[in-house]
Amino acid sequence: MIEIRKYDLPDARLLESNCDDAELLVWTPPFFCIVMGQSGKAAEALHVETVKKDKIPVYKRPSGGETVVLSGHTLVISYLKKNEPLRSPKLYFNRYNEKIIAALRGLGVEHLSRAGISDICIESKKILGSSIYRDKDTLLYHAVLNISETAENIGKYLKHPAREPGYRQGRPHRDFVTSLTDRGYDLNPKLIRSIILKKWAEDEKFDQKL
Amino acid sequence: MRFIFKFPDIGEGISEGKILNWYxxxxxxxxxxxxxxxxxxxxxxxxxxxxxxxxIAAIFGNEGDVINVGDPLVEIEIEGAEGKIAQKIAKEEPEAMSKETVDEKSFGVVGSLEVAGDAARLPAGDEGLPPKPEEVPRRKALATPVARAMAGDLNIDIGKVRGTGPAGRVMKQDIRDYYENLQKGELKVTPAAAAAQPGVLPVEYTPxxxxxxxxxxxxxxxxxxxxxxxxxxDVEVSELVKLRAKYKEQFSQAGLKFSYMPFILKAVAAALTHHPDLNSELDLENNRLIYKKYYHIGIAVDTDNGLVVPVVRDVDKRSIRDLTAGIAALAEKARERKLSLEDFKDGTFTVTNYGSIAGTYGVPVINYPQAAILGSGRIMKVPLVKGDEIVIGQVLPLSMSVDHRIVDGGAAARFILEVKAYLQDPVSLFLE
Incomplete structure (x- = not known):
């Protein structure tokens, strides 16, 4: 058995905040951990023995999607929007992922595109995954950008997901996931963060959380 | 009036979802x-x-259930069905709703029933997407609720089904017939039909x-x-050809077609025991190689429906006669489409015999995640130099693809040379 911790990572408080409009949090996870989607099951998603042996904390987030690894080598973009009418999630995935693509392009990253339902790829390899939680009038968009985490570390703890986007085509983590460092981009996370915040601010009003 | 609200495509293009909780x-x-x-x-x-x-008149599904887009979620008794609300709904959603009046045994529905049509969905945005060509509005197909539900379950566009009920209404039998034809691959757009449209080149669309x-x-x-x-x-297989010719009749009397395939399988299995890399699998997730201590060899079988690769199990432990019978049984099951999941499982290496149709050499595609595949071409009579003489020999051309991440060039060459040695001197297989 693996202990699933209460989701108390830095963006957890967004859902409990009293903000009236929107809040954006672009943050670097403070330690290596695993976050499962709302109905994820450890036995199906994780190499349980390895996770236990290495004492990796496991959380369950409120949003959907497959299990992800967070670490100091990733950057998380969490955006909460209140009083948002119920619209197609695709609209939000496209809108926010395009902002991140634009930010990365501004930093010189090439061959970026949206892929699957909610991923961003460099050529055919995934560099960002995102998910959404929403209730009647609250939207929480959550994305993980891989700056320099290794695919080996991901494959070490995560099993091949039961469901996968068509473009993955059965590829194991090592052949499917990449990072900015992998692709030769040596970018400071603080710089990426500031550009993402700037891009967001172009057409969204939000409270900026550090 | 009752309204069945179906799980809508929420705009992701997904096909299913899990019920987390009912409010x-x-x-x-x-x-x-x-x-x-x-x-x-x-x-x-x-x-x-x-x-x-x-x-809420009915709730379909329990928390934890996975349901498909288009499956009913709830049935709602709409107030003032004959009054203002119903009229408003009918006005707002002429395409998404239809009144079903044809009885067909289904869920015990009595009277008239409105169902959300296949067009029902949450509004999806187009932001960031390329502009779509202008779509021609299509009239909603008349169909019974059962037919509509069946079409949803089978992922059939009901608008494409020809209805045989009153006023062309689509009945459940129409869906069944359409689905069977889809399975048989009989639904095509004929070149003649395409050619009838100006500017359209004749093509066929086959599911x-x-x-x-x-x-x-x-x-x-x-x-x-x-x-x-x-x-x-190239393998000089004159001895193998003689051996087969000698015992062919004996096998035939036992109702068996004696081919070269069992010898190739035996030769491969024997060589694999000395070259374990070719019987392994790369597990990059865990940075290791998985060496398989069993020799289950897949054989590529050409059928009318396409290529299938059933697996002959424990090749190293079986006799040539037993393998001959086993291969024949698998080939027959393949052609009759009776292979089960068990028949495909656990292959460690694959052999494809394209030479039975035509061809000498090929570049076979590895049956991933296996490490290698051996292709055998057609045995040909060719002039061979033996000593200082030119003689007529029988040559079997072999082509083997390996996963170069696992198998080095030298290892591949040594393996195929060992297979060659067994096939040149087939009696040696019985000495293993």
Missing amino acids: IKKGRQVKSGEAIVKMETDKVVTDIPSPHDGV LTQIRKTIARNMSRSKQNAAHMTVFE
């Missing part, structure tokens, strides 16, 4: 826009709102069969993941 119970009053259920799809956890005011989808997926996966490298070798 309502049977008999409860709901308002339009009020959340009735929390659903989880691949990437989203979201509340689904009620499309109308009314009273992919499941087997073709699987072949396509596996071939792509192999080419994307494995580093293919192919070696070729």
Whole structure:
């Protein structure tokens, strides 16, 4: 058995905040951990023995999607929007992922595109995954950008997901996931963060959380 | 009036979702826009709102159930069905709703029933997407509720089904017939029909069969993941040809077709025991090689429906006669489409005999994640130099692709040389 911790990572408080409009949090996870989607099951998603042996904390987030690894080598973009009418999630995935693509392009990253339902790829390899939680009038968009985490570390703890986007085509983590460092981009996370915040601010009003 | 609200495509292009929790119970009053259920799809956890005011007459599915897009979520008794609300709904959603009046045995529905049409969905945005060509509005097909539900279950566009009921209404038998034809691959747009439209080049659209989808997926996966490298070798198999000729009649009397395949399988299995890399699998997730201590060899079988690769198990432990019978049984099952999942499982290496049709050499695609595949071409009579003389010999051309991430060039060459040695001197196989 693996202990699933209460989701108390830095963006957890967004859902409990009293903000009236929107809040954006672009943050670097403070330690290596695993976050499962709302109905994820450890036995199906994780190499349980390895996770236990290495004492990796496991959380369950409120949003959907497959299990992800967070670490100091990733950057998380969490955006909460209140009083948002119920619209197609695709609209939000496209809108926010395009902002991140634009930010990365501004930093010189090439061959970026949206892929699957909610991923961003460099050529055919995934560099960002995102998910959404929403209730009647609250939207929480959550994305993980891989700056320099290794695919080996991901494959070490995560099993091949039961469901996968068509473009993955059965590829194991090592052949499917990449990072900015992998692709030769040596970018400071603080710089990426500031550009993402700037891009967001172009057409969204939000409270900026550090 | 009752309204069946179906799980809508929430705009991701997903096909299913999990019911996380119900906010309502049977008999409860709901308002339009009020959340009735929390659903989880691949990437989203979201509340689904009620499309109308009314009273919940039925709830379909329990928390934890996975349901398909188009499956009923709730049935709502809409207030003032004959009055203002119903009229408003009918006015607002002429395409998304239809009044069903044809009885067909289904869920014990009595009287008239309105169902959300296949067009029902939450509004999806187009932001960031390329502009779509202008779509021609299509009239909603007349269909019974059962037919519509069946079409949803089978992922059939009901608008394409020709209805045989009153006024061309689509009945459940029409869906069954359409689905059977789809399975047989008989639904095509004929070149004649296409040619009738000016400016349209004649093409045929044939739905992919499941087997073709699987072949396509596996071939792509192999080419994307494995580093293919192919070696070729000619094997002088005159002794093998003589051996087969000698025992062919004996096998025939036992009802068996005596081919070269059992010898090739035996030669491969014997060589694999000395070259374990070729019987292994790369597990990059865990940075290791998995060496398989069993020799289950897949044989590529050409059928009318496409290529299938059933597995001959424990080749190293079986006699030539037993393998002959086993291969014949698998080939027959393949052609009659009776192979089960068990017949495909656990292959460690694959042999493909394209020479039985035509061809000498090929570059076979590895049956990923296996490490190698051996292709055998057609045995040909060729002039050979033996000593200082030219003699007529029988040559079997072999082509073997390996995953170069696992198998080095030297290892591949040594393996194929060992297979060659066994086939040149088939009696040696019985000495192993």
